[in-house]
Amino acid sequence: MKIFNKTLVIAMALPLVLGSMSAFAGQDHQDHQGRMMKGHHGGKIFSQLDLTAAQQQEMKTLRQANRSEHKAQRVENHKAMLVERQQLDKLVLADNFDESAVRVIAEKMSQQQVERRVAMLEQRHKMLNILTPAQKQKFVELKQQRAEKHVMRLDTKNNH
Template sequence: MKLAKKLVLAAVVVPLTLGTASAFAFGGKDHKKGGHGECGGGFDRGIMRKLDLTDAQKDQLKEMREAGKTEMKAKFKDNFEVHHAEMQAHKAKVQELVLADNFDQAAANELAKAMVEKQTERKVKMLEKQHKMLSVLTPEQKTKFVELQSERAEKCAEKMQKRLAD
């Protein structure tokens, strides 16, 4: 094999090998789960798949997800500069607070309250979206949904007990 071919082959193989090794070191392909797996919380689409939804229900849910995605993209595009400026200002306040010679308890409380308020707004919007999605279900499906969620919670509690015991 000529030297040029060897160099090209090495240029392709080495990054792939190192990339694969770093992916495994980081936790493999499922690193997004952050170690929580199905215990990560949130709205579980896996449970929704077990509810024997009708085609009409599936279509409604799909439309809701797509509408939400479109809304989020539009909101992000429209307010990017304003949102980015707010984020930078917030980071500057946090950095100023933690790097100051003396800790300002009042400023920390004010900053924490603003953070909690934003988090609360996001949580309420998320719960509203979940409510809309679950309103598509029949009473029987809602009962099954609650059962599946409680089973999942029990499994998660057992996993947590195992982790704490180790």
């Protein structure tokens, strides 16, 4: 029963986490002071790393290749997701709950989320390996500063 609970929690939480992470990716949005911002927040960090022209070109090439792959897979992934949702709807609307059938679909969906997450992290790994050791260290420091600033912002909001 513990495995079922863990699988169920992962199946429900992973899409929410990944969905919330990608909600603003590639879109215009406003920061907390109302200014329009482009893209995702990670770009600001890379602009602070003093990349060489060669590094910038390599990053651009990686992003373009990833974008092309993503576009090619988007339609296929969307169709598969619709089929899975329809299957789940049928199972949920059925007179009797078929736990094993739901489990199969939920595990498949979870595995797909894991695969997408691994692919995303592989892409990030490739981009970070373009950096020199000094740039990597600065990247870590900037990420830490951002995390601390975010926590302070959350604390400030929660205390008001």
